[in-house]
Amino acid sequence: MTDQIRCRFAPSPTGFLHVGSARTALFNWLFARATGGTFVLRIEDTDGDRNRLELIDVIFEELQWLGIDWDEGPLYQSENRERHRQVVSDMVGRGHAYLVNADNEVVDQTELLADHAVRFRVPKDETVAFDDAVRGEVSFETNDLEDFVIWRSNGSPTFLLANAVDDADMGITHAIRGEDLLSSTPKVQLLLQEMGAVSPVYGHLPLLVNEQRKKLSKRRDDVSIADYRSRGYLPEAMRNYLALLGWGPDDDIEIRPIAEIINKFDLSRVNKAAAFFDVAKLDHFSATYIQALSEDDFVAQALPFLQADERFADGAVDPAAVAMFGSEVQQRVSKLADVGDWYEWIFVDEVTFDEKSFAKGLVKANKGDEVLAGVIEAFETCEWRADVLNEAVRSVGDHLEVRSQVPVRVAVTGKQGGIPLFEPVEWLGRERTLARLRQARERLASV
RNA sequence: GCCCCCAUCGUCCAGCGGCCUAGGACGCCUGCCUUUCACGCAGGUAACACGGGUUCAAAUCCCGUUGGGGGUACCA
Numbered sequence A: 001m002t003d004q005i006r007c008r009f010a011p012s013p014t015g016f017l018h019v020g021s022a023r024t025a026l027f028n029w030l031f032a033r034a035t036g037g038t039f040v041l042r043i044e045d046t047d048g049d050r051n052r053l054e055l056i057d058v059i060f061e062e063l064q065w066l067g068i069d070w071d072e073g074p075l076y077q078s079e080n081r082e083r084h085r086q087v088v089s090d091m092v093g094r095g096h097a098y099l100v101n102a103d104n105e106v107v108d109q110t111e112l113l114a115d116h117a118v119r120f121r122v123p124k125d126e127t128v129a130f131d132d133a134v135r136g137e138v139s140f141e142t143n144d145l146e147d148f149v150i151w152r153s154n155g156s157p158t159f160l161l162a163n164a165v166d167d168a169d170m171g172i173t174h175a176i177r178g179e180d181l182l183s184s185t186p187k188v189q190l191l192l193q194e195m196g197a198v199s200p201v202y203g204h205l206p207l208l209v210n211e212q213r214k215k216l217s218k219r220r221d222d223v224s225i226a227d228y229r230s231r232g233y234l235p236e237a238m239r240n241y242l243a244l245l246g247w248g249p250d251d252d253i254e255i256r257p258i259a260e261i262i263n264k265f266d267l268s269r270v271n272k273a274a275a276f277f278d279v280a281k282l283d284h285f286s287a288t289y290i291q292a293l294s295e296d297d298f299v300a301q302a303l304p305f306l307q308a309d310e311r312f313a314d315g316a317v318d319p320a321a322v323a324m325f326g327s328e329v330q331q332r333v334s335k336l337a338d339v340g341d342w343y344e345w346i347f348v349d350e351v352t353f354d355e356k357s358f359a360k361g362l363v364k365a366n367k368g369d370e371v372l373a374g375v376i377e378a379f380e381t382c383e384w385r386a387d388v389l390n391e392a393v394r395s396v397g398d399h400l401e402v403r404s405q406v407p408v409r410v411a412v413t414g415k416q417g418g419i420p421l422f423e424p425v426e427w428l429g430r431e432r433t434l435a436r437l438r439q440a441r442e443r444l445a446s447v
Numbered sequence B: 001g002c003c004c005c006c007a008u009c010g011u012c013c014a015g016c017g018g019c020c021u022a023g024g025a026c027g028c029c030u031g032c033c034u035u036u037c038a039c040g041c042a043g044g045u046a047a048c049a050c051g052g053g054u055u056c057a058a059a060u061c062c063c064g065u066u067g068g069g070g071g072u073a074c075c076a
Helices: A019-035 A050-065 A077-093 A159-169 A179-195 A225-230 A235-243 A258-264 A279-291 A295-307 A319-324 A326-330 A336-347 A355-363 A368-381 A386-400 A405-413 A422-428 A430-445
Strands: A006-009 A038-043 A072-076 A097-100 A117-120 A127-132 A136-141 A149-151 A174-178 A201-205
Touching: A006 A019, A006 A174, A019 A038, A019 A050, A019 A174, A019 A201, A019 A225, A019 A235, A019 A258, A038 A050, A050 A225, A072 A077, A077 A097, A077 A117, A077 A149, A077 A159, A077 A179, A097 A149, A117 A179, A127 A179, A127 A201, A136 A179, A149 A159, A159 A179, A174 A179, A179 A201, A225 A235, A235 A258, A235 A279, A295 A319, A295 A326, A295 A336, A319 A326, A319 A336, A319 A422, A326 A336, A336 A422, A355 A368, A355 A405, A355 A430, A368 A386, A368 A405, A368 A430, A386 A405, A386 A422, A405 A430, A422 A430
Parallel strands: A006 A038, A038 A072, A174 A201
Antiparallel strands: A097 A117, A117 A149, A127 A136
């Protein structure tokens, strides 16, 4: 049981889950699942900011949404305050750490004092080396390290101290985290060493970067998992995509069930170079997962997004109609928030013309007005059935020797592209369709 | 500045000394399908940063250069 792997995801309670953090959580989870190890969730609330519990819940929700479950925890670092204090106090007692006042002047005391911070006494002329699980041998000289703070003057431990103590206490065997923490590793190792604790194996994941190749930042970049969730990306797609940032299976198959990913995952084969979070590729993954949904499932998942879509009046979205054209929409979207684009003309009272479409599909179209006139005439009396409507439009086009569908489509939907036209038109009904056709003709005449 | 890390198509990965005239995916382009758009299918475009070694043989190992990034807080 001693070689049982234990890894952890240790976010700080910021109130949202960053895509980079999510990737870190995912890799830890994959590693645990791949090795039969234990995945622990620990909240690094070193400031003891427990009144922000609801912010922590957001992180749990996003992890659950991604299908990342944990075996132990959540544990709160703030609950180990006394233990942390004891460790710091012991270090001071042993002379391996010292007090410092508000002006950063050394205070010669062997007991912890209020309003005094504690700095760790970094040994001189030593080399701290460790074998990083993804990077291999990494080493630092202690002479390059300053005596860092391990205990704040407000009576709380710093990340460095709490991290070292908790990993040791929890028997964490592998600490897999972002590369931004690489240079803090020697400090943690020094702490561990001083405590006489065994160091976990560290594995530093390559950073996720933006197009400028800078670390993804909350301010500049679109980084909240919640945002992607609210845009209707499927969690399986997001998880699959995230798994491929910094790692790839040796058989080149990218989109695959999570069980296979777990099977193929190998921490030692994780990349070292930073990766760009490419939304275009995410879109492709998401589209693929959406297409794989059953039609019923797609409709059920799309409905809430349509109902929340501000383009539609209350009650305008007819679930039966959504279901009727569901499969056509399903193969055209990459995220659920986009379904409204395809249903828009169907559920809206008055279509808004896309200027480019209107110009191309009607103004510049060959005999656009004549097509509309012919179709209006046919639609006034023909049987109101999709196939009949389709034939009528074709026949008008044949007589005029032009392609007649696009002008009609633009007139009725306001746009050039879209799902097959005639079934929705049948659903729309004669009156509304005719009204749109006539309105388009008037608009055309006024150009 | 100092410390550390990194370097294969525009992007994400495969490649772990010979199978590489470098493979897959996204994107982009072309064609097919289709009186719309998309899906699908078939093609195409495009990379081992540079310079030295080591070796019979290097994208793969070593060194250097250049470039990029991270850290350098009583944030984590």
